[in-house]
Amino acid sequence: MAEQYRRTTHLEMIQGVISRMGANSLQCKTWAMTIFAALSVIILGSDNSRSVLFASPCVIIILIVFWWLDAWYLQMERLFRHLYDDIRTKDLPENFAEVEDPYNMSFKGYTEQSVLRIMFSRSAWPVYLVPILITFTMWVAFVIVCLLKNAIIWGSFCQI
Numbered sequence: 001m002a003e004q005y006r007r008t009t010h011l012e013m014i015q016g017v018i019s020r021m022g023a024n025s026l027q028c029k030t031w032a033m034t035i036f037a038a039l040s041v042i043i044l045g046s047d048n049s050r051s052v053l054f055a056s057p058c059v060i061i062i063l064i065v066f067w068w069l070d071a072w073y074l075q076m077e078r079l080f081r082h083l084y085d086d087i088r089t090k091d092l093p094e095n096f097a098e099v100e101d102p103y104n105m106s107f108k109g110y111t112e113q114s115v116l117r118i119m120f121s122r123s124a125w126p127v128y129l130v131p132i133l134i135t136f137t138m139w140v141a142f143v144i145v146c147l148l149k150n151a152i153i154w155g156s157f158c159q160i
Helices: 007-045 049-089 115-119 125-148
Strands: none
Touching: 007 115, 007 125, 049 125, 115 125
């Protein structure tokens, strides 16, 4: 005999996924800021100019990757919220035993903003764009200082 469908169980399953997506999004922000802070301290404390010239772009790339991943988790969370609302408000068929997969977790058929658009939402862009601009500014300032000291000559880097 088939198990009887319980809407609350289905909604709890979807809510669990939504919670995990939110937690993953927060973890992306946490890891990005931790890596940014650690690498910034290493860059600013280094005597080797190569570390500044090459590590700064690496920090920016890492921040962009975490920014994209955070936006992807936010997109998945929003899609599962659409599924949650649909299950919550949908009328159940009279003969539910004929339904092939009553605990369906597919969000196909729902649409949400693109990951790129979510990257520039109010909840994402300040967290990532500010550290990217700080890192870029540190890199540009270092290059300007090296150029003003006239120390960059065909492969030798400024030694501050």
